Amino acid sequence: MAKSIMVQGTMSNAGKSLFTAGLCRIFMQDGYQTVPFKSQNMALNSYITKEGLEMGRAQVVQAEAAGKEPSVLMNPILLKPTNDKGSQVIVNGEVLGNMNAADYFKYKSKLKPDIMKAFNKLDEANDVIVIEGAGSPAEINLRDDDIVNMGMAKMAKAPVLLVADIDRGGVFASIFGTVMLLEEDERKLIKGIIINKFRGDVEVLRPGLRMIEDKVHIPVIGVVPYLTVDIEDEDSLSERLDSERTVEAVDIAVIRLPRMSNFTDFNVFELIPGVSVRYVKSEAELKNPDMIILPGTKNTMGDLKWLRQNGLEGRIKKMAAQGTVLFGVCGGYQMLGMTLDDPYGVEEGGSLTGMGLLNIKTTFSEQKTRTQVSGIFGPVEGTLSRLSHIAFSGYEIHMGVTETIDAEPLTVIDHVSGQALLKTDGTKNGNIMGSYIHGIFDEEGVASTIVECLLNKKGLESSSLQKLSFRQYKEQQYDLLAEEIRKNVDMDIIYKILKAGV
Secondary structure (H helix, E strand, O other): OOEEEEEEEOOOOOOHHHHHHHHHHHHHHOOOOEEEEOOEEEOOOEEEOOOOOEEEHHHHHHHHHOOOOOOHHHOOEEEEEEEOOEEEEEEOOEEEEEEEHHHHHHHHHHHHHHHHHHHHHHHHHOOEEEEEOOOOOOOHHHOOOOOOOHHHHHHHOOOEEEEEEOOOOOHHHHHHHHHHOOOHHHHOOEEEEEEEEEOOOHHHHHHHHHHHHHHHOOOEEEEEEOOOOOOOOOHHHOHHHOOOOOOOOEEEEEEOOOOEEOHHHHHHHHHOOOEEEEEEOOHHHHOOOOEEEEOEEOOHHHHHHHHHHOOHHHHHHHHHHOOOEEEEEOHHHHHOOOEEEEOOOOOOOEEEEOOOOOOEEEEEEEEEEEEEEEEEEOOOOHHHHHHOOOEEEEEEEEEEEEEEOOOEOOEEEEEEOOEEEEEEEOEEEOOEEEEOEEOOOOOOOHHHHHHHHHHHHOOOOOOOOOOOOHHHHHHHHHHHHHHHHHHHEOHHHHHHHHHHOO
16 A cells, blocks of 8 residues: 655645655655646646546656656546636546536535545555645635545545745745644644745745744745746646747747647747747737747637637738748647537537638537547648658547548558557648647657758758757656755655655
8 A cells, every 4th residue: 555645735836736746756766656646637738648538737747757657547537627617527537528616516526436446546556646736725615525635635644745835925824824724633634834936045034934833833844946947837827828038049939828728738849949939819929930839729719719809810810821830739720720610519609710721620529539649740841841751749639520621631640549540630731730639749859840940941050959859858857856855855754754644
């Protein structure tokens, strides 16, 4: 049976996901079979496992840090917001349906058996389970039938570490308020406090640490500095989405759709010197990029209407006509077509005219496509011609079926979910192209080839560029994260907490 420890936070974006990943790496480095677990995740960034099941990307990152293949057991419930009041509910990797917040709040207690079944399977096969909470345990309106914070800690019999973000200010108030709003039995589960994202001299902070320990009777066991590790962030709180980035030699503009999903598809470009990746949401922010990317979205029709209303659609179409490279991924690919039909009300119902840049038609279906794929790019013309026949891998996750009309496919897929199978994906029309495949830029050489092509179009040299090993880079970042946590957190105490349990 595994030992469990849980990471909770005083607020959203306190650093729970990253700290959990760091602990997973440390325990793995120390020789323990370690897995992450989050009973319920709310995110638009998701991933498809080898079995074709959907889970949150945060647990994929944590699994990578632990050296484990991502499994839906690590995230049995995923909520993907469809609007401000509702989400698509995914249980054990498969779509249960759409629910508004009130209905889900009433329903969620029925999911406890699914949560514990997944947890117990991990418990049987591993030495350590690092559990992540969500938001704050002090959200007292959600205390009844809680399944992700203290309710999960009780079900797993896991001691809790409380992470607090000092960078935003008010860290001591947030710690004190969180602890005081908990029930007495919940307070007893918290065995240590981590101050996160600290900038400055820790000696100046020490009087405050002693005072907060006296008030809440819980030890502060670490002060983690504001880290510069480059590890995937969760959802739209990411600082990557700041549009005020300096324009570099190669400028890539990702349209920041209101329901954008899987923006981590583009992180690989940020590793290349001289490349800027900007997330833009207005004509003024778009400027004059070398490449425009329309990303995935949880609401293709709604976000296409948003593009029209704010004038971005017209500007994008004009720039594409002038030769700017335009690439659509998943929902962004669907937008580029002629029509979007939603006969089953999967999104907004009815039909909508697309941007008319690719000769495709999309019909939304009730069944979701969930597969891992690999293959090669077909013949590519125009600016990105050197992409021709380069290998890629990634995954499909979409509710639409797209029909091509006398259009050339962008890629040839040769393996689907580990099985040899030939099929095509995507479409191209000169410098305009689209694909359903998330992660299509991650394979070694794909992103750097695109950047080379964009540089050469401007008459600039690309000899200094190196083919990227994104996987190796991520491994280095996980090791750096673990090293920083070891330096600034008392791991001896954490091991004692883990061993003692509750």
